[in-house]
Amino acid sequence: MLSVNLGPLGLSVDRLLVMAAFLAALAIGWLVGRRRGVPRGAGIGAVLPDMLLVGLVAARVAFVAQWFEAYRAQPWSMLDVRDGGFTPWVGIAAALLYAAWRARRLPAVRVPLASGLLAGAVLWGGLSAAVHLMTQQAPGLPETRMQALSGAPVALAELAAGKPLVVNLWATWCPPCVREMPVLAAAQAAEAGVGFAFVNQGEAPERVAGFLAERRLALDNVLLDPPGALARAVGSRAMPTTLFYDARGQLRDTHLGALSEASLAAKLARLKEAR
Incomplete structure (x- = not known):
């Protein structure tokens, strides 16, 4: 939890x-x-x-x-x-x-x-x-199956591909999620050695795609989790929640609430050291 x-x-x-x-x-x-x-x-x-x-x-x-x-x-x-x-x-x-x-x-x-x-x-x-x-003792990356915006099924392990992975649970109606999104987008563009996944909780593809277009956010690995299965799997009851997995798929750190550029940089530095 x-x-x-x-x-x-x-x-x-x-x-x-x-x-x-x-x-x-x-x-x-x-x-x-x-x-x-x-x-x-x-x-x-x-x-x-x-x-x-x-x-x-x-x-x-x-x-x-x-x-x-x-x-x-x-x-x-x-x-x-x-x-x-x-x-x-x-x-x-x-x-x-x-x-x-x-x-x-x-x-x-x-x-x-x-x-x-x-x-x-x-x-x-x-x-x-x-x-x-x-x-x-947790089993590592959750095996929850999600969907890409295209509708294709995706698992987190496929996105990790042997690299550290940052998983962000978010929704368009969540003000802290919206506030931190540009920070995460900039980190995704700058950190070639770390994967990022943005897992939307409970919203329709049209809503998510419209939000990204309106905010002009160019994000890779935007996933849909309509039933909120990933949040239940990791024991998160609030958003935004950000999970930091090392290259072996082990959970190294978590953050509840909006990340700033500094707090994200600090957590990414520790995640890289864990390699």
Whole structure:
């Protein structure tokens, strides 16, 4: 499973794991602080949210600095964190340094904070390992049969042909799908060593062809999946979803939501390294 729907909101599993770890750390830290008689306003609740904010800002700044050229043309896009562009290890290091600084100034919070962080780390590590194991045991490229715009049957393995493959699940009515399409089109034209497949979910050929013509998008490997079978096969409940398969057909990365030039470049770089 790649995503979970909470009402109309689709959340990726990795973000849900971070949320679960944060809540676990907050709960355990609060319980430990209560038992130790830590006064209100001086417990883990006064530190953990700030840690999260510091970590996110540091991770974003580091990512933007690394991929600055991709953001140069549209500086405002540096603030659009919906593209998922973060450097996790920088964020974790910054958050821990901030926690150490706060713990030094607030001795009463040290044990609750350490207990909460340990609980959150254990939960996140265990769940992440389980998700990773499930991903590694997946059979590889789904065998779902789809159709080209011409009506010919197509399978993803035929398009991969021994190369890494990026599979984008999209629809014309999905604003983030429309927003990221030029970015994916440019990458397809530039990346000769990586295959791209654009799998439309649930729409008629006429609708898809009209959309591509209206937007003047010259895309190869536009496929039709009227029943949404591929989304069910990979466990995606939201669009756009982008899947990154290595040359052996193993799923290496996923992205839920619109990709920016920078976030796509970062994922393609990791996909090439996986060769």
